[in-house]
Amino acid sequence: MSNTKALPVPDPADARAVAPCCPPLTERPFTAEEAETAARMFKALGDPVRLRLFSAVASHEGGEACVCDISDVGVSQPTVSHHLKKLKEAGLLASERRGTWVYYRVEPSVLAAMGKLLTGPSAAA
Amino acid sequence: MSNTKALPVPDPADARAVAPCCPPLTERPFTAEEAETAARMFKALGDPVRLRLFSAVASHEGGEACVCDISDVGVSQPTVSHHLKKLKEAGLLASERRGTWVYYRVEPSVLAAMGKLLTGPSAAA
DNA sequence: CCCTTGGTTCGACGTATGTCAACATAGGCG
DNA sequence: CGCCTATGTTGACATACGTCGAACCAAGGG
Numbered sequence: 001m002s003n004t005k006a007l008p009v010p011d012p013a014d015a016r017a018v019a020p021c022c023p024p025l026t027e028r029p030f031t032a033e034e035a036e037t038a039a040r041m042f043k044a045l046g047d048p049v050r051l052r053l054f055s056a057v058a059s060h061e062g063g064e065a066c067v068c069d070i071s072d073v074g075v076s077q078p079t080v081s082h083h084l085k086k087l088k089e090a091g092l093l094a095s096e097r098r099g100t101w102v103y104y105r106v107e108p109s110v111l112a113a114m115g116k117l118l119t120g121p122s123a124a125a
Numbered sequence: 126m127s128n129t130k131a132l133p134v135p136d137p138a139d140a141r142a143v144a145p146c147c148p149p150l151t152e153r154p155f156t157a158e159e160a161e162t163a164a165r166m167f168k169a170l171g172d173p174v175r176l177r178l179f180s181a182v183a184s185h186e187g188g189e190a191c192v193c194d195i196s197d198v199g200v201s202q203p204t205v206s207h208h209l210k211k212l213k214e215a216g217l218l219a220s221e222r223r224g225t226w227v228y229y230r231v232e233p234s235v236l237a238a239m240g241k242l243l244t245g246p247s248a249a250a
Numbered sequence: 251c252c253c254t255t256g257g258t259t260c261g262a263c264g265t266a267t268g269t270c271a272a273c274a275t276a277g278g279c280g
Numbered sequence: 281c282g283c284c285t286a287t288g289t290t291g292a293c294a295t296a297c298g299t300c301g302a303a304c305c306a307a308g309g310g
Contacts, residue, residue: 079298
């Protein structure tokens with residue numbers, strides 16, 4: 001890793017807790033690696049169907065949802081599974097099989113990290 | 126060709142879909158329309174080159190940058206222009222010709238809107 | 251054991267996307 | 281005026297992406 005000294009973050013403990021990704025994009029020009037990493041997440045949310053699925057999971061009670069409960073997004077069931085897989089590969093969702101059904105859950109740190117990335121430390125909350 | 130070179134933004138539908146975008150995606154499942162609108166912005170940031178260009182503009186002094194200053198992202202100059210156009214169509218950037226050079230500027234409300242969308246009202250800044 | 255329900259994987263198809271080279275336009279300068 | 285630099289546009293191409301139908305695993309219930 002040829003990474004130079006990290007940015008003078010005022011609170012490094014808070015930053016490392018939820019931001020494994022990149023600095024705020026208003027802070028410094030992104031490097032190629034940072035851009036690749038961050039773009040992967042944005043791209044995962046760049047599809048209407050995936051965004052609906054992600055929102056459905058994120059807004060579901062308990063932070064997790066069965067596939068059977070969110071698959072009403074206007075596409076076939078294999079397509080739903082395909083998109084959920086993409087979201088999982090992007091690190092935005094986690095899946096767990098519990099008996100007959102499969103439950104998807106949002107990775108909370110991802111939302112905070114992307115929020116910081118966009119609005120800066122003010123999104124830390 | 127078919128259009129005169131008067132207006133820089135021939136499609137108002139894209140530009141106006143920025144600020145009053147959507148509720149936080151953890152609040153309620155997105156509707157199809159909300160997902161389309163929000164996904165358009167995420168998709169614009171879903172490319173590494175575009176993300177680097179956007180970050181370069183956002184982090185530049187004065188909040189604006191000349192094309193000649195940010196076009197070092199590893200792709201040809203036409204490709205840079207192409208991506209900047211995409212970002213402008215997505216409502217994330219605004220361009221202004223000042224003499225010989227063209228300057229791009231970030232739409233601040235967009236960052237706040239997307240931040241809210243991800244992390245909820247805590248990103249209101 | 252088979253059969254029904256829930257979910258994923260596979261193969262294929264059409265379309266969108268990113269990229270470049272070549273050309274076109276805008277503005278400054280000798 | 282013509283040339284030269286700075287951006288944008290066009291056309292073409294390879295690749296990736298979203299979508300579906302069909303086939304394939306997993307878990308329960310008769």
